[in-house]
Amino acid sequence: MSSNTTQMSIVCISEMKNSKRVAVEEEIIGMVKLNPFLYERKHEMYKNKCMRNKKFNELGKKLNVPAQQLKARWRTLKDKFFQEFKAELIPSGSADEAVKSKWKWMERLRFLENIYTPVDNSPCSSLNISKTVQELQQNMTSLVDRAKIIAEPSVPKSAAQLFFESLAKQTEEAELTPAEFCNLQIEILKALKAASIPNYLQMFCLQQI
Known part of the structure; x- marks a missing residue:
């Protein structure tokens, strides 16, 4: 007896059209923001790999994208934010004022600024x-x-x-x-x-x- 179930093909983020890739990145940012333990070092579950994998696996099934690709994309987004955020704090030229980043995800990722707050266990x-x-x-x-x-x-x-x-x-x-x-x-x-x-x-x- 043949099965009527059709297996969906896995899509690589790097091979997606720009609009689709943007949508995936937006989903990643939204999911991480709702789960502070994925980025906040002081969170009691920050080192809980099972919970971390669970969240990315759930999103991977929803988007039909491998969880490892989602993790890699999140690291890329996070590192880019740190780079842009650092540049904002450094004065540019003779104006003695930092230039605000124009990166499309800058405002959506502002919640990561809390990572830079000095704490005793930093x-x-x-x-x-x-x-x-x-x-x-x-x-x-x-x-x-x-x-x-x-x-x-x-x-x-x-x-x-x-x-x-x-x-x-x-x-x-x-x-x-x-x-x-x-x-x-x-x-x-x-x-x-x-x-x-x-x-x-x-x-x-x-x-x-």
Whole structure:
């Protein structure tokens, strides 16, 4: 006896037409936003792989797209948001104002901004550096005032150069994810701006790590 059930073919996201791909991405964003444990590190179920797989499998069946592809697409969207969000916080040119991102999913993904909120159990706090923005503000002012002499090769290493070299080494050893590294840079940038450090020196300091 033959079966009347027709098996639907699996569709790859990369092979979809733009309108279909946009619809899938919108579904992914909506699903993740409704399930904070998929992105909020402080959530008690953040490391629950079974629940994570369940949600992506359910969406995969709904969209007829493999769950692994949905996970990969979500990581791409999340990383893109972090990149755009970081750019928004960095002043552009001489205007001393950040340019707001025009990426189509920027506003829909604003809920991810909470990930950047410094918390005591943040991976960045495990580094042997100033653990709060206030401490960074106190340390940066005196260090950055002497940062210009770093460019002179004949001059012994300054306190600022030693500080940034130590910071870069500890950051590398911490094996931060791209999101965590962006978080660290943003907190340092906030401290520099709060200390009224000129823009060109802000960028110079960030380049040291």
